[in-house]
Amino acid sequence: MDYEFLWRPVFQALPQLLKASLVTIEVSILSMAIGLVIALFLFFARDSNVWFARFFANIWIEIARNTPALFQLFFFKFGLGAIGIIIDSYITVVMALAFNTAGYMAETFRGGFKAIPNSQLNSARSLGMTFVQAQCYVVIPQVLRAVWHPMTNQFIWVMLLTSLGMLVGLRELSGETQFLYSKTFRAFEFFAVTALIYYCIAKLMLLLFRLIAWRLFRGQ
Amino acid sequence: MIEIKDLKKSFGELQVLKGIDLTVNNGEVLSVIGSSGSGKSTLLYCINALEPIDSGSILVDSISVHDKATDVNKLRQKIGMVFQQFNMFPHLTAQENVALAPRKVKKMSKKDAMDLAARQLEHVGLGEKVDSYPSALSGGQQQRVAIARALAMEPSYMLFDEATSALDPELVGEVEDTMRMLAKEGMTMILVTHEINFARDVSDRIAFFHQGRMEEINSPDQLINHPASEHTAKFLSNVR
Ligand SMILES: Nc1ncnc2c1ncn2[C@@H]1O[C@H](COP(=O)(O)OP(=O)(O)OP(=O)(O)O)[C@@H](O)[C@H]1O
Ligand SMILES: [Mg+2]
Numbered sequence: 001m002d003y004e005f006l007w008r009p010v011f012q013a014l015p016q017l018l019k020a021s022l023v024t025i026e027v028s029i030l031s032m033a034i035g036l037v038i039a040l041f042l043f044f045a046r047d048s049n050v051w052f053a054r055f056f057a058n059i060w061i062e063i064a065r066n067t068p069a070l071f072q073l074f075f076f077k078f079g080l081g082a083i084g085i086i087i088d089s090y091i092t093v094v095m096a097l098a099f100n101t102a103g104y105m106a107e108t109f110r111g112g113f114k115a116i117p118n119s120q121l122n123s124a125r126s127l128g129m130t131f132v133q134a135q136c137y138v139v140i141p142q143v144l145r146a147v148w149h150p151m152t153n154q155f156i157w158v159m160l161l162t163s164l165g166m167l168v169g170l171r172e173l174s175g176e177t178q179f180l181y182s183k184t185f186r187a188f189e190f191f192a193v194t195a196l197i198y199y200c201i202a203k204l205m206l207l208l209f210r211l212i213a214w215r216l217f218r219g220q
Numbered sequence: 221m222i223e224i225k226d227l228k229k230s231f232g233e234l235q236v237l238k239g240i241d242l243t244v245n246n247g248e249v250l251s252v253i254g255s256s257g258s259g260k261s262t263l264l265y266c267i268n269a270l271e272p273i274d275s276g277s278i279l280v281d282s283i284s285v286h287d288k289a290t291d292v293n294k295l296r297q298k299i300g301m302v303f304q305q306f307n308m309f310p311h312l313t314a315q316e317n318v319a320l321a322p323r324k325v326k327k328m329s330k331k332d333a334m335d336l337a338a339r340q341l342e343h344v345g346l347g348e349k350v351d352s353y354p355s356a357l358s359g360g361q362q363q364r365v366a367i368a369r370a371l372a373m374e375p376s377y378m379l380f381d382e383a384t385s386a387l388d389p390e391l392v393g394e395v396e397d398t399m400r401m402l403a404k405e406g407m408t409m410i411l412v413t414h415e416i417n418f419a420r421d422v423s424d425r426i427a428f429f430h431q432g433r434m435e436e437i438n439s440p441d442q443l444i445n446h447p448a449s450e451h452t453a454k455f456l457s458n459v460r
Contacts, residue, residue: 117305123301126270127297127369128325145311217311
């Protein structure tokens with residue numbers, strides 16, 4: 001029995017797929033941005049002398065890094081649902097991916113901060129900057145450069161992970177694809193084209209990151 | 221004026237400063253010499269509160285540095301510091317390095333801060349290098365930028381922690397010349413140094429540190445030619 005490829009339904013659905021791609025990109029950027037900020041806090045919490053902050057950060061990082069991202073997503077969806085907190089699937093996915101990313105990036109930041117000699121912080125403080133100013137204007141820009149490459153990878157990884165959204169009913173690229181193929185039964189065609197779209201998004205993101213890096217780090 | 225009274229400081233079990241009494245007058249240049257580990261750097265770090273102290277007191281313009289009520293960020297604006305390691309901020313140009321603290325700490329406008337930075341770089345002889353990143357500057361030039369960066373906060377005091385000892389020998393001169401210029405302009409300075417000849421030329425007094433104590437303090441001529449302590453004499457004969 002021969003499977004006949006039929007591409008027309010896919011091409012007809014292209015506008016919907018591209019629209020869903022925007023959701024994918026949006027969710028990736030949001031989760032990554034929130035995750036990065038939390039990762040910084042986790043890093044400083046783990047470095048602090050408040051035992052509770054250290055404890056909290058360690059637990060977060062351990063769970064984020066050592067359990068499946070899918071379970072983390074289900075926890076936000078069903079776990080919170082079970083105690084009566086029902087949230088929109090869009091927000092659920094952003095929260096879960098931000099949680100996951102924060103754990104990974106906190107670890108990456110640790111390496112990045114270690115690469116910056118303490119004397120940079122001391123110099124900044126000796127000029128009268130507060131701890132926060134010294135971090136923001138002197139240390140973190142250097143850390144950002146040190147972690148740029150792993151951060152780029154993490155971003156692509158998060159973008160691909162957004163496909164988990166289809167399991168909690170989010171109509172991002174995968175969710176939309178699933179919805180469309182269930183109407184036309186052209187599963188292979190749909191997922192082949194979707195895979196190609198993911199690939200293009202990933203390449204575009206990489207290019208974008210390279211451009212930003214070029215702009216930010218020129219001359220150094 | 222910097223007044224240090226019975227300053228004690230330990231790292232864990234190790235007592236690094238064992239009761240230092242020292243006064244540095246305005247306009248004075250004091251050099252601090254002594255063997256490795258005698259506590260010279262630690263003294264400087266304590267003066268601008270980069271390190272906490274165990275006991276005793278440090279007054280800078282009558283403000284107690286380690287008093288909990290003291291705003292150290294404000295105090296540090298009075299005290300410029302240049303470190304042994306090259307500490308230019310690598311992500312900023314020379315001019316941005318110098319302008320950063322005036323902008324963020326003194327809340328100057330970007331334009332005013334950049335103008336000030338250009339003037340300070342000119343002052344240390346680096347007017348040509350405003351747009352250079354540290355990676356394009358020699359160690360000597362980087363140290364001069366570090367000096368300009370500290371001066372841009374218009375400090376009353378400058379602390380130098382072996383500012384030339386990480387430099388290639390041929391670059392030492394230009395940084396020493398910059399420090400000499402500051403001394404001539406009347407800046408109050410404490411210089412930790414291993415360069416005895418430079419210390420003799422530039423200082424009003426030299427202090428010799430030995431194992432956490434200030435063994436001797438005197439005019440350059442007295443301390444170098446007629447050391448009162450045998451430790452001083454031994455140290456001097458070793459470094460020459
Ligand atoms: N952050 C620190 N933690 C623990 N020990 C320290 C620290 N900083 C300095 N020490 C120790 O304190 C002692 C004095 O150090 P310090 O750097 O003040 O000496 P120094 O006179 O500047 O020596 P050098 O000429 O080598 O720079 C040394 O034994 C050093 O190992
Ligand atoms: Mg030292």
